Amino acid sequence: MGVPQFSDHQPPTGTAAPAPTPRSVPARRRPRQGKIAQRVVPHDLLPDTLRDELIELGDLFRAYQRREQPDLALLADLQERKARAFTAWAGVTGDDDLREEARRAEQAAATIRRQHQQRTGGVTDGDGPAVTRLLTVPTQWEHARSVLTHVAGHAPLPGPEARLLALMLTLRTAHTGTGNLVGQDVNGLGLSDPRDLVEKLTGCGWLSLPGTVDDLLASRPESPTPITVPSLVPPEDGTGPFTFGRKMRPKLSGWAQRVVTDKKLRKSKAPAGPRLLALTLATRTDASGRLGPGGQGIALDTLAAQVPADPDGLQGLIDRLTAADWLTGAALTDTHLTGRLTERVLPLTCPLL
Template identity: 55%
Template sequence: MTVEAGARQEERVAGRVWTVRLDPYGRPSAGTVRLSCSRPACADQRFPDGAAAGRKAAVGHVNTHLARIRAGGGPRGEAWCACRAADCAWHTPDPDAGRRGGARPVTGAVRCGGPVVLTVYADRTGRLWRIAEMCARCAAAIPDCRALDTALPPARQGQAASGAAAEPEPTDSTARAVDSVAALFSDHHPSPVGGTSSSPATGPTPVPRARAATLGEASGRGKQWGKIAQRTVPHDLQPDALRVELIELGDAFRAYQQRTEPDPALLAELHERKARAFALWADVSGDGSLRDEARRAEKAAETTREMQNNRVGRIIGNTGNGDEPVVQRLLTQKQSVHARSVLEYVEAHAPHPEAEVRLAVLMLTLRAARAGTGNVTGQDLTGWLQGDAEHVLDQLVAADWLRLPGTVADALASQPESPTAITVPALLPERPRPFAFGKTTRSKLSGWAQKAVGDRKLRKKKLGATTRLLAVYTAAHTSPDGRLGRPEDDGLPLNEPATFCTLLPHQVAEHVELLVAADWLAEADTTGGRLRGHLAERVLPLGGLL
């Protein structure tokens, strides 16, 4: 007896479904997975050893259920197709339609047919296994679905089972004695149970072969179709390894989006694979837009790697031997580049060469960098400039570099609840913009400079504006390991920090000694026209990452 589309569901029993799932459990970094089964009698299991152990246990659990079903008489010929009961959602034309909110096929438009078969389905990501009784046509239409056994027609099934009541779930001792059912999964892991079998007594009704374009069963090539980056991977794309890689990448990106916590290292690896795959796809197809997508993926991988370096607090360019300092950086590498661009701007545009003026210009520029306006308080100004605040502000206002809504005295008396609104005309939007960073980076840079200039040990030593400028300059020009200058260079040319701090080269050594005494620099040397040194461990987070 075949399952006809017009048959009434109330005349049949519902097709049985067993669903086994593998999900993360607890914190993703712990690597623990949970195995759950839709059967109430099956308790959840947890595997701290990771997904590989969980998948092995899941395959064993599925085969245990298959053995029990086989011992209980196999699939039932009078069962209603379980796929049809789910509105045939298991073989929708577009696997992503449900996730995008697309409509499922109309029930009346789905034509079930063929004998009832026992099927097993395993998704390619190794997270879901499903055993179901369904019609042969639905089984053939579901990707990665295998028909293991075919039900007898109901009349013959009744004869074969006369005098014996078939139990859907036999005891564990009976299950262990059965070893005639094997499942073949899409991840190609062998089943612990050997052999395949069809129903006893009489030969089964032939099961339609799965569509090769969907299942690829004969060739073993897996899924022929997929999506990545809103592009459909052609089913006939060559080479075949590229098609498989693109499909798997699309699945991997969608799986990543379901994670409860981000993993920048994993995401960077996916972007790198995508860049390589799209570059090859562009070569074989001649589509220039694919090459653009590959370049975007390369950039995304680079940015994500940088995010990971800042997230875990390790230096960039580490050797991976575990000996590198673990530092929670205040600025990213790109933000450090912007910080150095601000220092160059201050050196070129400060209206007076005095160190006190340059220090004020630096801090006020960072407050007004985006819109030409910003807020300061009297506490800010006196903290930066100490007893020189009034004189420096008078100079900036007289040079029209700074505009205040009132007098300098009013600005120095302003409180945090009513700060002074400053205007820097050279940074107003109608002027050419000297900086390319956004408001978030501006805020980060301002906080970075404030931490450097307002360092507690520098304040305790009552170091002047010149020494503070040198502190800011050294912090902005360090390698990832905290040494001054780039890794391949021998420190910094002595004339560069001297020019920024309005000093002569031979005067730099005096201020370097003050920074060493204040535990800003762990060591320093100014011989041979070079400034060599190393940031103290306490200020490594302020390092600028050359």
């Protein structure tokens, strides 16, 4: 039998070891070339970290364009990275066009960031923290505006007191036409004569109660009074004046309750007019609290449709809100109300987009 051979044995003496196979030297590869913003990233651009960043950003922007759903926070981050990278690229090459592209990317990042903050309910003031709103998304803000608009066009009785009470009852009964109420819900609205106003609403058929008005005003949370607003009871086809569902209604009602029972409005014993104006202004600001679209003010005809008051009466309501630390810098002209809601009430706002 032959001697077994093992891989760790040396070859027999006198036998030449096989010569090692020479390794081929790989050809030097040219750096990967990429594109960003319709520009080719030069393969010899230095430093390498800048070239790699530009190529990666180009890939990320193209990947973003293939997304099914937008992500504004991600897009703002990409634009900020692009601004920094193009600024560095311009510094290396001295190309003013690249510097201009960096400036546009920086502006785009700021705009997209504001849009994201508005859509998610957050807004930053300089370096301060984002505002967390009670109603957090634009669809909720639009639903709140839709209720105010509906009540303004279907008010059962004239005057700010009837308008405010009808608004709060609409929010309690929206979607089904029925809901529960306790005495404090009515007594806490700053009405001059709650009993008389509720009787007028039941007398004209707008509101239906199972018992007396006194029973309603005396009811407590452990035994609320069921109420019905017949005009809000859906017809057989299920359609109604509002598009939001059951889960949305209590959120909107809770938001309105927070506004009209604001601590400083209560302490100042504000009547119905200022509370109704507070609700209206909360739905007519930009993300930073400035009144009107783009902070340009609210047209008086828009205010008049929501808050029944003549110009002199409106000035009095504005003064009450200013004293209650709701409004600052208010100026009333022949056509517009300008100003800003104070920082403390920004969480209650529903920004215009």
